[in-house]
């Protein structure tokens with residue numbers, strides 16, 4: 777399974793859902809978003825590993841929420857053991 781990290785930024789500040797004590801709806805939205813991202817990564821990457829090095833990809837997903845527009849934008853950062861596998865991992869994520 778790929779190593780997936782989900783980070784949240786709310787209006788530009790890094791924030792964990794548990795920091796949002798008083799903002800239940802937003803905390804719930806972030807929890808839900810994280811579950812969605814993890815399910816999607818599992819579907820797209822599954823047990824994908826580098827054929828040469830046997831390593832799974834490491835993916836950092838940053839979910840940026842803007843309370844002005846109430847929109848969530850996702851940015852993906854993928855790290856791999858080598859370039860050929862990076863291309864495969866990115867292809868898998870763009871399926």
Ligand SMILES: [Zn+2]
Nearest residue numbers: 826829857858
């Ligand atoms: Zn490799």
